[in-house]
Amino acid sequence: MPRLLLFCAVVMLLVGLNACSSDPALQFERPQPLTGTEEPAFPEALWGQYFNAQDSTTLLLTSSALVQKMQFLSPTAVQELKQDSIPYKVENGRLYRSDFPEGLPIVRSTPDSLYLQVTILDTLFAQDATHQLRSFKGMYFLNQQIAPNRWKVFCLSRQGRKRIRLQYLDDSVDVAKLEAIIPLRETGKVFLANPSQKDLRKFLKQGGFSQRETYTRVSEGLEL
Numbered sequence: 001m002p003r004l005l006l007f008c009a010v011v012m013l014l015v016g017l018n019a020c021s022s023d024p025a026l027q028f029e030r031p032q033p034l035t036g037t038e039e040p041a042f043p044e045a046l047w048g049q050y051f052n053a054q055d056s057t058t059l060l061l062t063s064s065a066l067v068q069k070m071q072f073l074s075p076t077a078v079q080e081l082k083q084d085s086i087p088y089k090v091e092n093g094r095l096y097r098s099d100f101p102e103g104l105p106i107v108r109s110t111p112d113s114l115y116l117q118v119t120i121l122d123t124l125f126a127q128d129a130t131h132q133l134r135s136f137k138g139m140y141f142l143n144q145q146i147a148p149n150r151w152k153v154f155c156l157s158r159q160g161r162k163r164i165r166l167q168y169l170d171d172s173v174d175v176a177k178l179e180a181i182i183p184l185r186e187t188g189k190v191f192l193a194n195p196s197q198k199d200l201r202k203f204l205k206q207g208g209f210s211q212r213e214t215y216t217r218v219s220e221g222l223e224l
Contacts, residue, residue: 050215
């Protein structure tokens with residue numbers, strides 16, 4: 001398999017595995033917080049593009065969606081492209097093939113190799129029938145229904161004028177934290193929680209949603 005196809009196959013496999021494993025073991029029976037304010041959209045003051053210097057990912061935050069952009073550099077040998085059965089062409093700084101009709105940007109080239117930029121977009125939240133956005137004490141709770149009476153939840157908060165922080169559940173830590181506050185219902189490999197508003201506040205005070213990522217705004221534009 002040519003290196004380009006092998007690389008992209010590996011990337012898509014990793015994305016698929018991540019999508020399958022992204023549902024945390026700790027889930028909620030109802031959207032959180034129970035009495036939080038239901039928001040029709042993210043506030044305009046938060047809209048824009050944000051960058052995480054630790055892993056070089058970008059976030060696009062619009063009125064109704066949160067999208068993550070990941071980019072990879074894929075080196076591929078020109079000789080391997082020529083030997084492959086799929087025709088290709090290089091035009092205006094992009095590589096075009098039938099499996100990449102929109103073209104892949106060529107970041108750098110040598111007589112023997114092309115270095116291609118591969119971009120993956122992952123929608124973390126989109127306001128629709130299976131998603132609910134609620135706010136509570138300056139935090140936004142992004143709820144996604146993944147099954148009847150099963151909700152995946154993570155948090156977004158503003159950190160000063162130019163930063164936002166995402167907080168996710170860390171199964172190895174947060175199950176124990178919440179189980180110390182309320183009983184959890186275990187079904188298969190999933191722990192289901194039904195905290196009251198008071199229980200959730202206590203969970204947050206004890207460092208719940210302990211996996212955290214900080215992003216800095218780089219643009220107020222609404223396009224990736």
